[in-house]
Amino acid sequence: MAGTAPKVLGQSAPLAATLTTLYTVPAATSAVASTITVCNQSSTPTKFRVSVAPAGAGDTASQYLYYDVAIAGNDTFAATFGISLATTDVVRCYATLATLSFSLFGVENS
Secondary structure, eight states, rough: OOOOEEEEEEEEEEOOOOOOOEEEEEEOEEEEEEEEEEEEEESSSSSEEEEGGGGGGGGGGGEEEEEEEEEOOOOOEEEEEEEEEOOTOOOEEEESSSTTTEEEEEEEOO
């Protein structure tokens, strides 16, 4: 039976300067990512990136939704959107410093 499940799709606190998987759409499922938050847990400003890789493809410039976006110290960035994701699509995150945490919220459709 098909259904939807609103949930936290993924959370990550990546190492500095390391492209990291935030969420992979499970097999036989689609998803809609509705909101992403990026929290800087340090007083030091830094930058972040977020990309979507169709079917888990290797990293390319065309995949980026946010690239080297500045985030102030002790601040949170939030964006609400409706990004449709297919089976095996991968949302990735990157932090210049290891002081950021990322959370992705949305709905999985089975």
